[in-house]
Amino acid sequence: MFFTLSKIIGFFLKAYNLIFFSILIYILLSKSRFTFLRGLSYFFGFFALFVIIIGGFNYIPNYLIWKFENFIEIQKPVNPDGIILLGGSFTGSKKALDENQVGLGGKAERVVEALRLLNDNKEAKLLFVADASMLVNSDLLSEAEQAKKFFEIFKINPERLIIKKLANNTYQESIEIAEYLREKWW
Structure with a gap:
């Protein structure tokens, strides 16, 4: 309702x-x-x-x-242990992936900023909770696959990437991220 x-x-x-x-x-x-x-x-x-x-x-x-x-000051992290990346950045283009590329959507600044932070902080890990809806329809390309390919293209060590297919929207992503962090770090 x-x-x-x-x-x-x-x-x-x-x-x-x-x-x-x-x-x-x-x-x-x-x-x-x-x-x-x-x-x-x-x-x-x-x-x-x-x-x-x-x-x-x-x-x-x-x-x-x-x-x-500009109402809230930008706070840049200093030596973060991890980076959380929300979904919604990739377009799902199979053609781009076939050509060894990744299709970025309107929220691509998230991925670009995460890549910059990963390059600046060599010890930090990336937590990306991707779309679970792709588990239902296998014809579509999941964001998890695209994220893996994107960071592979930029030579980010796969051991630094924690990519889960658990959520469909920002609310579900935040819950899954909180549960994952609670299990692994606290």
């Missing part, structure tokens, strides 16, 4: 959908004979106009994103 509700609310929070439905409500209610409904239509009309104006100026959203990104 929560998942469905979050998808519905998320749909209406996207700017284009919000503007479209605000304009639609404005058009439908502006011809009403009830003053309250006409007033409500004006609210939605002004709201759509406000979102268009604020969203239309690039410097306002860019400033808000910059402010949000």
